[in-house]
Amino acid sequence: MKTCTIVGRVQAKGHHFVRIDGYSHTKAMMATGDHVLSCGFPIGGRIWRVKYYPNGSAKEHADWISVSLLVDPDTKAAAVKARFRFSLLDTGGEPVPEYVTSSSEIRTFPSPGPKAGGWAFPRFVKRLDLENSAHLKDDGFAIRCDVDVMSDLGLHVEETFLDVPEPDLRVHLARLLRTKDGADVAFKVGDETFGAHRCMLAARSPVFKAEISGHKADTCVNIDGMDAPAFQALLHFIYTDSLPDMAGQDVPAVVRQLSAAADRYQVARLKLVCEDKLNKTTATVDQRQRHHRHRWFMGTCLEFVNSLHPRRQQPQHSLPSTATPSSTPSASAIVVSETSGHHVLKIEGYSRTKMMLQRGQHVASGEFQVGGHTWRIKYYPNGCDQGSAGYISMHLECTMVATGVDVVHAKVKLSLPGHATEYFPLCAFTKDKCTFTKHDTSLSFDRFVKRSELESSSYLRDDCFNVRCDLAVFMNEVRVEPAVVVPPPALPRHLSQMLSYQEGSDVSFKVGRETFAAHRCILAARSPVFKAELVGPMKENKMRLVHIEDMDAAVFQALLHFIYTDELPTTTRKEATAMAQHLLVAADRYDMERLKLVCQDKLCRHLDAATAATTLALAEQHQYPRLKEAVFAFLCSSPANLRAVLASDGYEHLTASCPSITKELVARLAATL
Incomplete structure (x- = not known):
């Protein structure tokens, strides 16, 4: 299938990690549309930032976490074009496939329009899905933002026929x-x-x-x-x-x-x-x-x-x-500070408080300080209202808010500790998202515990019981700190250096006039043929020098590069096609499945009149049906393609080496008429 796509050379690329520590706090403290801005990170000569919206960027996205990417304004710099991707990371730091969102096309930064700035994914991940997943751990999670800064934009026709598996x-x-x-x-x-x-x-x-x-x-x-x-x-x-x-x-x-x-x-x-x-x-x-x-x-x-x-x-x-120019990865940590404390209220003479106080009447604890604010607990032995009859009610009250603070955000846990370390199962309540203001000072636990259940339990002893209030107050700031991230894997680089510097090599290959040193265990791990030859019972397993016939030195060098790094070496487009053809033969010879697919995909992408005939001959001789179908699709796509291929030197070789293919081509062309 052919698709027209705006593509361009990647000028620079990099990625930034944003770690949210205290997710529930950011959700509690920030309204829909409010955001936190990450630290700036440089890619392609510009400074970029990520916006994090814990309650969505707008009302229609209020159930979602929104993210956006923007570039710092620079009046002296021209607009920059980039493509980008946001990924939710699992606890091992790897992207979660179902939560990877990429820009559908290359975008211009700053974005045009009255709200010039960045581009957003307003529905990045649903909050409920995140909260029910293993990716939220210890009230924290991480996001990765990848940015490719583009240049030399133009219209290009790309064809993709194969799904190449991940590096192995x-x-x-x-x-x-x-x-x-x-x-x-x-x-x-x-x-x-x-x-x-x-x-x-x-x-x-x-x-x-x-x-x-x-x-x-x-x-x-x-x-x-x-x-x-x-x-x-x-x-x-x-x-x-x-x-x-x-x-x-x-x-x-x-x-x-x-x-x-x-x-x-x-x-x-x-x-x-x-x-x-x-x-x-x-x-x-x-x-x-x-x-x-x-x-x-x-x-x-x-x-x-x-x-x-x-x-x-x-x-x-x-x-x-083959690596694209990249920036060192960077990271931000969005941190919500909190101050925690607890207060234990001891009720002595429970039965007397029950007799002396009517429904709606309470006794208040002494005041205590947490987070710079003053608090107390109200104890209602006969419930606070008609709806709580038969229950003990507890209210937490913020009696004095610290100077300069309008809203207090807190997490509250009210529990009935027994004489052991466990809490009574019916009266341990946690409220993660609590708000206190000067006009709304109280948090109610109207049905804290049934009196009959308390009285028949071991938690009431000598007519006494305790109530514990654990309180975490979130400070009215969300700090954004630069953080350091784990760099990308270094294994391919280390193996490439080991190959290049020939350190610890234990076998050499003579290919034409050139000699290449390598390591038996690496070759054996990557190719079952090399394994049989070098560590198995075959005669080569004792040889220090192995002669390679019917292969150019440059092709064998590229084969070794792929074995050690899982990627093809960088070449020009013309060289890439010829190298892919030779490497496909080598991959077949050494039974390297992923290299076969990589080479076929490369040949599909680089099909033209000069290479189509030789690629078709290769596909026919080595039995690669999908590559063969790609060439036939190219030949049948336009009369100009067909005429150019029929006039090429490669077509003469095709008819001589694979005469049956010409009959199949005629049949294919006839079917299109």
């Missing part, structure tokens, strides 16, 4: 760790032994690199000062750039050990991942501890960013990266 490098390396194929070093941790691969460890940790070099192959290294689960998680991260599933484990304890291991082995990104994980699994942190951890976190990030730019000469066999 991490999946393959996780399997390599699990199967221990080609493992050449072992680690003894407590009573457990773990097999691993020297080249992987050396590529990911300078400490492992230095330590392993002093040991002979296939030796066992003792690891002290670390538990086996933590070391196993460390290996998992080294091979996959992600934390393992920790279900059933003491997550904070394991993560703290991992953080210490990251320091010990200088795995910079793991330190940041552990800090982020601890932030998500720890509900409250002492303010000074938070400040200390923030400073440590910033230092670790600076170390990691510096590591992205090694001052080392580019090796001879390195290939250009």
